[in-house]
Amino acid sequence: MNTSRQATGKAPEKAPEKAPEKATVRAGSNIAFIKYWGVDDATLNLPQTNSISMTLADAYTTTTLEWLEEGQAATDAITLDGVPLDERKAARLVRHLDRIRGLAATERRARVVSQNNFPMASGIASSASGFAALTVAACHALDLNWSATRLSAVARRGSGSASRSLFGGFVEWERGHDDATSVARQLHPPDHWQLYDLVAVVSGAEKAVSSEQGHQLAASSPLNAGRVASLEQALHEVRTALAECDLRRLGPVIEQDALAMHAVMMTSRPSLLYWQPGTLEIIQAIRHWREQDGVQAYFTIDAGPNVHLLCEAVDVAAVQARLGTLASVQQIIVSQPGPAPLQLDEHLF
Ligand code: DP6
Numbered sequence: 001m002n003t004s005r006q007a008t009g010k011a012p013e014k015a016p017e018k019a020p021e022k023a024t025v026r027a028g029s030n031i032a033f034i035k036y037w038g039v040d041d042a043t044l045n046l047p048q049t050n051s052i053s054m055t056l057a058d059a060y061t062t063t064t065l066e067w068l069e070e071g072q073a074a075t076d077a078i079t080l081d082g083v084p085l086d087e088r089k090a091a092r093l094v095r096h097l098d099r100i101r102g103l104a105a106t107e108r109r110a111r112v113v114s115q116n117n118f119p120m121a122s123g124i125a126s127s128a129s130g131f132a133a134l135t136v137a138a139c140h141a142l143d144l145n146w147s148a149t150r151l152s153a154v155a156r157r158g159s160g161s162a163s164r165s166l167f168g169g170f171v172e173w174e175r176g177h178d179d180a181t182s183v184a185r186q187l188h189p190p191d192h193w194q195l196y197d198l199v200a201v202v203s204g205a206e207k208a209v210s211s212e213q214g215h216q217l218a219a220s221s222p223l224n225a226g227r228v229a230s231l232e233q234a235l236h237e238v239r240t241a242l243a244e245c246d247l248r249r250l251g252p253v254i255e256q257d258a259l260a261m262h263a264v265m266m267t268s269r270p271s272l273l274y275w276q277p278g279t280l281e282i283i284q285a286i287r288h289w290r291e292q293d294g295v296q297a298y299f300t301i302d303a304g305p306n307v308h309l310l311c312e313a314v315d316v317a318a319v320q321a322r323l324g325t326l327a328s329v330q331q332i333i334v335s336q337p338g339p340a341p342l343q344l345d346e347h348l349f
Pocket residue numbers: 031032034035036037045051125127128158159160161162211212213215301302303
């Protein structure tokens with residue numbers, strides 16, 4: 001079965017004879033308010049539930065991709081943050097390029113240079129921005145004039161959360177029931193709400209278990225079914241809070257889902273424990289600041305120890321200053337809602 005054909009439910013399309021061949025794209029990462037954790041179909045990357053996120057303006061990947069003439073190279077050449085990737089490290093990206101080659105009916109190999117503007121181990125999802133930028137650059141360079149929805153389905157195959165980075169602002173990824181229906185869509189544009197994401201970095205160490213492996217363990221937790229059953233209501237709450245720009249309504253729901261996801265992780269077999277002591281220090285501090293001092297900031301945590309704090313403009317300086325007093329906080333990265341992937345005229349090579 002040619003699974004890459006299924007990515008959009010359409011037959012391969014021959015790229016136009018005079019393709020532009022080279023494209024540079026900048027795509028923002030995203031922070032999930034309702035998390036994607038657990039797959040129904042690991043090959044197609046079909047999630048168990050919908051998820052909702054905010055695309056980030058200030059944490060992005062820039063990727064230049066050039067398709068080489070047929071026969072010019074036997075393999076793809078990929079450089080990430082200045083380091084040429086060996087075969088093992090490049091494998092997941094090459095598999096994604098293979099999907100795009102299958103969809104476009106081309107055998108051409110690619111030269112790829114990709115740069116993150118944030119440290120890879122910062123707790124900001126580089127796979128989301130990385131696979132979104134790679135997908136859009138690869139398709140633009142082949143002059144494939146695909147819609148953002150179609151590109152979202154293709155990006156999803158590379159990394160689930162990348163499907164959401166195809167859109168700017170506030171985004172929902174529909175669970176869907178097959179390869180073409182599991183796509184993201186924009187709920188609100190970036191200027192709908194000036195919400196800030198402050199990432200408090202407590203550890204730069206690479207995680208021992210990847211999200212890719214973790215998604216397959218979710219079903220082994222006795223808590224997974226409970227989380228999935230409660231999500232319909234949580235998704236509704238988040239959609240309403242976003243529509244009304246109501247942080248006091250949004251905050252408690254995103255905190256609960258982050259904790260529910262980590263409870264699933266911790267109780268999977270084998271157990272996944274992404275937290276460090278600093279993670280708990282920040283959770284307890286933020287609760288205290290809210291209760292004692294009325295600081296309106298709420299946390300969420302991805303598959304790692306670093307904590308994202310969501311707050312509005314009036315509280316950014318206070319939250320930043322308070323985070324700076326915690327012993328475990330090594331670095332703070334601040335971001336606002338960002339745009340859909342942008343095509344740039346300047347290339348990285
Ligand atoms: C905890 O999208 O990184 O950040 O599809 O294997 O690349 P792959 O997984 P990935 O998983 C995201 C997990 C999460 C929650 C989220 O972003 O929704």
